[in-house]
Amino acid sequence: MRFDLVLDNWQMFAGGLWMTLQLTALAVLIGFAIALPFGLIRARSNGAVSRLINAYVYAFRGTPLLVQLYLIYYGLSQFEWVRDSFAWVILRDAWWCALIAFSLNSGAYATEIIRGAVQSVPEGELEAAKSLGLSPFKVARLVLIPAALRRALPQYGNEVVFMLHGSVVASVITIQDILGVGRTLNARYYLAYEGFLTAAALYMVLAFVVVFTFRQLEKRYLGYLKVAR
Amino acid sequence: MENLIEYAPLLARGALTTVLLALSALAMATVLGGLGAAGKIRGGPVLRGLVFAYTTLVRGVPDLVLILLVYFGGQRLINTLGKGIGFDYIELSKFWAGVVAIGFIYGAYLTETFRGAYMTVPAGQREAAMSTGMRPLQVLRAVTLPQLIRFALPGYANVWQVLIKSTAVVSVIGLEDLVGLANDAGKSVREPFLFFTAVFFTYLFFTWVSQTIFNAAERRYALKEYSDAV
Numbered sequence: 001m002r003f004d005l006v007l008d009n010w011q012m013f014a015g016g017l018w019m020t021l022q023l024t025a026l027a028v029l030i031g032f033a034i035a036l037p038f039g040l041i042r043a044r045s046n047g048a049v050s051r052l053i054n055a056y057v058y059a060f061r062g063t064p065l066l067v068q069l070y071l072i073y074y075g076l077s078q079f080e081w082v083r084d085s086f087a088w089v090i091l092r093d094a095w096w097c098a099l100i101a102f103s104l105n106s107g108a109y110a111t112e113i114i115r116g117a118v119q120s121v122p123e124g125e126l127e128a129a130k131s132l133g134l135s136p137f138k139v140a141r142l143v144l145i146p147a148a149l150r151r152a153l154p155q156y157g158n159e160v161v162f163m164l165h166g167s168v169v170a171s172v173i174t175i176q177d178i179l180g181v182g183r184t185l186n187a188r189y190y191l192a193y194e195g196f197l198t199a200a201a202l203y204m205v206l207a208f209v210v211v212f213t214f215r216q217l218e219k220r221y222l223g224y225l226k227v228a229r
Numbered sequence: 230m231e232n233l234i235e236y237a238p239l240l241a242r243g244a245l246t247t248v249l250l251a252l253s254a255l256a257m258a259t260v261l262g263g264l265g266a267a268g269k270i271r272g273g274p275v276l277r278g279l280v281f282a283y284t285t286l287v288r289g290v291p292d293l294v295l296i297l298l299v300y301f302g303g304q305r306l307i308n309t310l311g312k313g314i315g316f317d318y319i320e321l322s323k324f325w326a327g328v329v330a331i332g333f334i335y336g337a338y339l340t341e342t343f344r345g346a347y348m349t350v351p352a353g354q355r356e357a358a359m360s361t362g363m364r365p366l367q368v369l370r371a372v373t374l375p376q377l378i379r380f381a382l383p384g385y386a387n388v389w390q391v392l393i394k395s396t397a398v399v400s401v402i403g404l405e406d407l408v409g410l411a412n413d414a415g416k417s418v419r420e421p422f423l424f425f426t427a428v429f430f431t432y433l434f435f436t437w438v439s440q441t442i443f444n445a446a447e448r449r450y451a452l453k454e455y456s457d458a459v
Contacts, residue, residue, distance in 0.1 A: 062436035063429050064397035067408060071429060074415070075422035165291035172293075172401055179294055186297070192305035196298040204289035 005189055006198050009181070016181035017202060023177065024164045026099055031106025031163070038107070039114025040140070053111065060108030066169045068105055073097040073173050098170040106163050113159060117152035118144065150221045157214030161207050168203075178202050232418040233427060240424075243410035244431055250327055250406060251393040257332025258392065262339025269344050280340065287337040293398045295334055300326040300402045327399035335392045342388060346381035347373070379450040386443035393435055407431060 006013070038053045060068065076082045076091050083092075090096040121144060129143040171180035178199045185195030268280040287295075304321045311319050350373055358368040400409035407428055415424030 059429075059433065063432040064394040064408070066397040066400075067425060067428050067432060070408070070412065071422065071425040074412070075425045078420055078422040168291040168293045169398060172398075179291070179297075182294070183297070186301060192301045193298065196294055196302065200290045200294045200298065203291050203294060204286065207289040 001194060002189070002191060003194055003198075005185065005191065006194050009185060012176070012181045012184070013178065013198060013202065016176055016178040016199075017206075019170075019175065019180070020164070020167055020177040020203075020206070023095075023098060023102060023170060023175075024160070024167050027102030027106050027167070028160055028163055030099075030103035031110050034103065034107030035110030035114050036145075038111040040118060040145075042111060042115040043118035057108045057111050060105050061112070065101065065105050065166045066172065069098060069101040069169055069173065072101050094170075094173045094175050098167075098173065098175055102163065102167060102170075105166065106159065109159050109162070110156070113152050113155045114148065116155070117148040120151050121147045150225075153214060153218050153222055157211060157218075160210050160214070164206055164210060165203065230423070232414075232420055233423055236414045236418075236424070239410055239414060240407065240427060240431075243405060243407040246324070246405060247393075247396050247407040248435070250324060250331075250399060250404075251389075251396045253328045254331035254335065254396070255389060255392060257328060258335035258339050258388070261332065261336025262343050265336060265340030266343035266347060269340065270347055284337040284340050287334055290334075292331065292334055292395045293401060296327060296330040296399060296402060299330040299333075303329075323399070323402050323404040326402065327396065327404055331392060331395055331399070334395070335388050338388050338391075339385070342381050342384035343377070345384070346377045349380045350376045375450070379452065382443065382447050382450060386439070386447075389439060389443070390436060393439065394432065397432075 038057075041050050042053055042057075072091070073094060082088060125143055125147060126139060129139045134142065167177060168179045170177045171183055174180070176184065179196075182195035182199035185191050265280045265283065268276045272280065300321060300323065303326060304319075307319050307321060308316075311317075354372055354376075355368055358372045359365075363371070396406065397408045400406050400412065403409065411424040411428045412421075415421035418424075
């Protein structure tokens with residue numbers, strides 16, 4: 001075992017850690033921005049828009065993230081009009097393609113989570129708010145959304161870990177995330193275990209940090225439901 | 230489009246590899262999950278600790294990391310051991326490296342699924358069965374297992390749906406599965422979008438078929454309404 005080579009290259013791993021954190025955090029945030037309106041629409045209506053959103057959710061939850069990434073990164077370059085368009089600056093860049101794929105993926109999973117959470121808010125809470133004379137918009141802003149987001153917390157924690165673990169496919173399109181650095185070490189020094197074991201340990205620590213953080217958030221924001229039970 | 234039709238037999242072979250890989254990994258995960266659950270329920274402190282370490286550590290690591298570790302690390306390990314007893318260079322199978330890595334990961338998830346399902350079967354039922362003189366194995370077969378299957382099915386279906394999508398990353402170590410072959414073919418005819426779209430819909434088809442089968446299975450094992458039973 002040559003873990004000294006890992007230590008010699010600790011700066012590469014620090015860079016990889018930052019890359020993984022950056023991609024995961026941004027994807028989860030953009031995914032949330034997609035999922036909040038989509039989840040509300042899915043929970044509250046059955047119209048054409050809701051069905052379209054459902055098709056998006058079904059497609060992105062039913063296929064591997066790697067295929068979604070390939071479709072965007074390799075696939076779109078097939079078309080000349082894409083290569084000629086202004087968007088090519090973004091679409092030829094591996095980092096942007098990864099961010100787009102991850103965000104769309106996370107948005108699809110989170111839409112389902114938020115839809116479920118919105119539907120689990122007791123009707124009585126909404127009726128109580130309405131009886132106070134709040135407008136539908138105010139009911140949504142002051143009662144429905146906060147109550148739903150609290151209830152979404154446990155599953156959202158899972159989704160963040162899922163995205164963190166899913167982000168490893170970025171290394172396949174040359175991005176130097178944690179696993180990308182592990183693979184570089186594997187190729188450069190012909191190391192079979194050390195780079196991957198270090199990557200595994202880093203991902204594990206990150207996953208535990210996410211789980212711990214969400215457990216604290218649940219205690220803070222979901223504690224009142226435990227007392228009621 | 231002609232290219233896609235021309236390459237259809239190749240892609241079908243890749244799809245078959247993907248399905249076989251997923252089913253083999255599921256078989257391994259089911260065995261590991263069963264053993265893990267048994268260890269957690271019946272084992273002593275040491276065994277319980279080992280299973281706890283297994284489920285906790287494995288679920289913290291991404292699938293691709295473990296696949297690369299099994300493939301490259303396993304290759305090195307086998308050859309180091311093999312040289313000691315005088316074997317020549319041994320090439321590790323990409324297919325089986327993928328099966329072992331994915332089976333190992335989802336075995337950890339299934340351990341939790343099976344344990345949770347077992348806990349849902351009331352202990353009184355097992356005690357009642359034993360009090361009528363049934364042997365432990367008979368109790369397991371006639372009382373515990375039928376209910377365990379009912380409680381475990383939704384979780385099992387979830388694990389399968391995640392597992393089959395997980396097989397896509399095995400293409401990274403060069404396995405000629407659906408994703409790997411479509412990647413090569415799509416690039417060589419300069420139609421990657423078309424080929425990956427085909428892969429996209431093939432996976433959607435897998436998901437849909439699985440969902441249909443599991444829904445049927447859940448109905449089959451569901452608790453019958455009282456009106457039916459009486």
